[in-house]
Amino acid sequence: MPRIHFQQQLAELKDKLLAMAALAQQALDCSLDAYLKRDALMADHVHDHETAINAAERSVDEMAYDLLAMEQPMAIDLRFLLAVIKINGDLERIGDQSVNIAERAAELLRHPAVDLPVDLRQMGELTGWMIRVAIQALLDGDAGMARSVLTMDDSVDRINSETHQKLVEVMQAHPEWSQQSLNTIIISRNLERIADHATNIAEDVIFWVRGADVRHQFSTAAD
Amino acid sequence: MPRIHFQQQLAELKDKLLAMAALAQQALDCSLDAYLKRDALMADHVHDHETAINAAERSVDEMAYDLLAMEQPMAIDLRFLLAVIKINGDLERIGDQSVNIAERAAELLRHPAVDLPVDLRQMGELTGWMIRVAIQALLDGDAGMARSVLTMDDSVDRINSETHQKLVEVMQAHPEWSQQSLNTIIISRNLERIADHATNIAEDVIFWVRGADVRHQFSTAAD
Numbered sequence: 001m002p003r004i005h006f007q008q009q010l011a012e013l014k015d016k017l018l019a020m021a022a023l024a025q026q027a028l029d030c031s032l033d034a035y036l037k038r039d040a041l042m043a044d045h046v047h048d049h050e051t052a053i054n055a056a057e058r059s060v061d062e063m064a065y066d067l068l069a070m071e072q073p074m075a076i077d078l079r080f081l082l083a084v085i086k087i088n089g090d091l092e093r094i095g096d097q098s099v100n101i102a103e104r105a106a107e108l109l110r111h112p113a114v115d116l117p118v119d120l121r122q123m124g125e126l127t128g129w130m131i132r133v134a135i136q137a138l139l140d141g142d143a144g145m146a147r148s149v150l151t152m153d154d155s156v157d158r159i160n161s162e163t164h165q166k167l168v169e170v171m172q173a174h175p176e177w178s179q180q181s182l183n184t185i186i187i188s189r190n191l192e193r194i195a196d197h198a199t200n201i202a203e204d205v206i207f208w209v210r211g212a213d214v215r216h217q218f219s220t221a222a223d
Numbered sequence: 224m225p226r227i228h229f230q231q232q233l234a235e236l237k238d239k240l241l242a243m244a245a246l247a248q249q250a251l252d253c254s255l256d257a258y259l260k261r262d263a264l265m266a267d268h269v270h271d272h273e274t275a276i277n278a279a280e281r282s283v284d285e286m287a288y289d290l291l292a293m294e295q296p297m298a299i300d301l302r303f304l305l306a307v308i309k310i311n312g313d314l315e316r317i318g319d320q321s322v323n324i325a326e327r328a329a330e331l332l333r334h335p336a337v338d339l340p341v342d343l344r345q346m347g348e349l350t351g352w353m354i355r356v357a358i359q360a361l362l363d364g365d366a367g368m369a370r371s372v373l374t375m376d377d378s379v380d381r382i383n384s385e386t387h388q389k390l391v392e393v394m395q396a397h398p399e400w401s402q403q404s405l406n407t408i409i410i411s412r413n414l415e416r417i418a419d420h421a422t423n424i425a426e427d428v429i430f431w432v433r434g435a436d437v438r439h440q441f442s443t444a445a446d
Contacts, residue, residue: 065305082288082308089309104339168402175398179391182405186412 006071006134008079013063014139017084017091020056021135023049024091025128027098028194032124034105035187038113045196046102053095060088076208083208087138090197090204094131097197104190111179117166120188123159127191130198138201143209149202156195163188207213229294236286237362240314242308243279244358246272247314249419250321255347258328258410261336269325276318278384283311299431304332306431309388311363313427315421317354320413320420327406327413334402339393341386343411349379350414353421360425366432372425379418 029051034043050089064084067073073081091182129154137146174181250272267391287308288298296304353375360369390404390411397404 035343052307059236065301068291068305069297069301074292078288078292082291084310085305085308089312171394171401171405172398175395175401178398182391182394182408185405189409189412 005017006067006073006077009063009071010077010151012161013060013067013084015094016056016060016063017088017188018135018139020053020060020085020091021131023053023150024094024098025131026130027095028124028131031098031101031105032100032128032208033180035108036121036124039107040109043102043106043210044108050095050099053092057088061085064160066104066137079208083138083204086204087201090114090200094194097194098192100190101187104187107125108180114172114174114177114180116177116180117209118163118188119164120184120191123156123188123191126156126159127195127198130195131155131201134198134201134203134205137205138208141205141209143206146202146205146209150199153195153199156219160188229290229296229300229351232286232294232299236283236304236307239279239286241358242312243276243283243314244354246276248354250276250318251324251347251351252310252356254321254324254345257329257348259344261328261332263329263332266325266329268414269321273318273322276315280311280315284308287311287324288337289309302431306361306427309427310424312337313423317417317420320417321395324410324413327410331362331403331406334411337397337400337403339400339403339407340389341411343386343406343414345350346382346386346411346414349375349382350418350421353379353418353423356426357424359423360428361431363403364428364432366429367427369428369432373422376418376422379415383411383415420424423444 027046030042030049031058031116033039034046064081066083068078071077096212133145133152134149136141137149162186169187171178251267253265253272257269284443285302291301291304293336307405329369353372355373356375360366360372388409391410393403394401
């Protein structure tokens with residue numbers, strides 16, 4: 001198979017992965033709408049996205065495996081294919097976490113709405129933005145852009161800790177709101193996990209572009 | 224490089240992955256001891272394991288990548304290398320989840336011990352067993368054994384749901400125990416995530432042995 005054909009197939013694989021990323025982002029947006037707007041239909045809708053995401057994951061994996069098996073790519077293309085396989089797995093887990101958020105949002109609908117002293121809208125927007133920036137970094141092959149995702153993750157971790165602490169105080173002051181507080185704590189943790197997956201994606205982009213494994217080293221790296 | 228040398232390197236890679244799996248299991252065992260025995264030193268110890276796990280993860284990944292790049296393996300060996308890379312990632316996440324459990328166990332030490340109506344010891348043992356069986360299935364190349372892990376995951380999911388429900392009732396009946404209940408709910412969720420990672424490992428073993436992608440299909444598959 002000529003190399004030009006191989007490059008076309010890599011471009012097609014990238015398009016498949018982008019479609020997968022769009023599905024994962026839609027699942028997150030839907031689950032946040034379900035929570036923020038108390039919308040049961042939207043919560044159900046996340047399950048449809050999950051089904052589509054699982055099918056898309058298989059399709060991306062199969063194409064990446066076929067290209068690895070048939071083309072025996074070298075160096076930069078090999079790293080790209082391995083990054084695609086890992087990013088694909090993280091996108092699928094973003095779908096899983098979105099389902100978890102939707103389930104907690106549905107559970108919250110069984111209890112009266114209360115005004116909790118936390119704002120998960122901002123945390124959700126930041127998390128969604130991390131996914132978008134990580135995917136844009138993949139599109140542009142931009143390691144610097146990918147690295148900006150790693151610093152955003154620190155903000156999400158901080159918001160999650162603050163949310164946890166505030167809602168524990170709410171539980172103690174208003175035991176009758178314990179269900180609302182508990183489900184909101186879990187949604188905050190799910191968002192924090194989604195941010196971790198976006199961070200993994202960014203690290204895989206850096207691995208692909210730089211050919212260096214930055215995992216677990218970034219905070220101490222000089223560059 | 225002669226093929227016999229390649230087979231030796233694959234065996235060496237498998238040994239590296241087994242050492243990684245042993246570290247992940249130790250991290251889980253330590254975190255459970257920290258929770259069950261209210262042992263602060265054991266909770267700290269999980270962080271040491273995490274550092275070792277992160278180093279082991281990089282070492283496995285690098286060797287797998289080098290073998291992919293230099294040997295251009297075909298068919299069954301390619302599938303094995305891809306399975307190793309994915310299993311490696313799941314083992315690293317088991318380490319992360321163990322750290323989360325240790326953090327919650329440390330938080331629990333800041334509150335009086337109370338007798339909650341749940342038994343996470345059994346759930347922890349079942350989860351640890353899932354990891355061991357999944358890794359044994361990898362060692363033996365036994366898809367049937369790997370499939371037994373998938374049914375165990377259903378039990379862990381059920382225990383997690385029951386634990387959540389019981390502890391919500393405790394929170395409502397005993398608001399003064401809300402911190403203990405909340406942290407125990409989160410530990411139960413972490414165990415459920417670890418069981419998911421063990422399930423992923425089992426699916427990757429099946430993928431390697433059978434050459435078929437069973438993800439998201441197992442419950443409806445005839446075989």
